[in-house]
Amino acid sequence: MNPAYAYIYDDFLVDRRYQEILDSLETKLAALGLSGRIGRLTLFRNSKELVEDFVAQGVKNIVLVGNDYTIDKVLWFLPDLPVTMGYIPLAEPWGMAGLLNIPTGLGACDILSARLIESLDVGKLDDRYFLSEIIFENTTATLALEGGYKVTLIQGGVLEIRNLGQASFDSAKLSDAQDGLLEAVITPRAGFKSGFFHKLRPAEKHETRIMFKAGSILSEQPMEGLADRFAISGFNFNVSVIPNRLKVIMGRKLAGYKTPNAGAN
């Protein structure tokens, strides 16, 4: 057993249909010399205490086994701990795996073995961390950003604040989570401009994109949205980015990543 690794199994993995793949997973991890302690998330078990116990025992790598919800269950405290996060996605939704370039299923074990570790920025929405993005589907909110300017949706639309990118829907849209910035993407409400041919134009044509470090989302109407996959609601939110806050074992370098000496002569 490798004392530096601990595996956090999500509670849905107790289902019998996952037994076979978990057996294969443990066999493969043992073959790679990566088998470690196993902790299981349950409804009445505090995930933070579980992970902190592992850290107190000397664990350096916390590998989350499950799906994107498994990440959400620990991300609210994980950036505060001196650990590296790994991810083995065994079931949908697994959009985060695409953003992190991690194959689904047993292929993720090879990524753990390769140990390409990247430090990623983490977003913060009030007192909650988020890794991928925040999204408000239908809002007229104003974004007040550092530097003293405001961005307003004239007739409403979708407001996204991306750190690593969008993993919520059919395809991923990657942002650079190593630039120390968040990306605000605003898409005005559909039908803002009428016309059949207008609708055939790519959506990117109508996207507002602004990079920023900190700001506030302000609305006179109550807003409901998602931070990663957690539901949020309220009138005002403070948003910021914490650079290089979370170490993650990834599949390969991010598309937007440049080595420190790239281009230097």
Next chain:
Amino acid sequence: MAVMSLFGSMPSVPADRPENGSPQPSVPIFNTKNKNTPSTVIAKGVRLEGDFKSQGDVLIEGEVVGSISTDSLLTVGNDALLKAGVQASEAVIAGRVEGNLNITNRLEIKGTAKIKGDIVCQTVVVEAGAVLQGNMKSGDGSKAEDNPSAPVSKPNIEQKPSA
């Protein structure tokens, strides 16, 4: 702020069931390459108010009220409305601008542009049809801006036929 978890997270199918003892190879599910686009875009339907500064290219298709400054290229689209002072390295203007433009290098004014304000730039290209109201300094004359008493030079304008 109320924060609550989303339920219904029970997944559908395991990722890759081992078949005959040999797991299927799996691959990343998304193509994650970035596109080469301006670093800041203000699209139609969005209003920016205040003092905006950027170091990258900026594309404006919506409304801006205040001031806008970039060390790179500023593009103002056909339907854009700027009630703002503009400072940029280069600029392409096709929409309406109400405010002074201070362009360090090249300014291109499209035939659809309507500019109400003074212009300072190094080189200017103006398409037929553009509407300009205000003073213009270009070429070496643009460097006289620190001396208010200096005479306004004759604009160095390249006339370009409209498309």
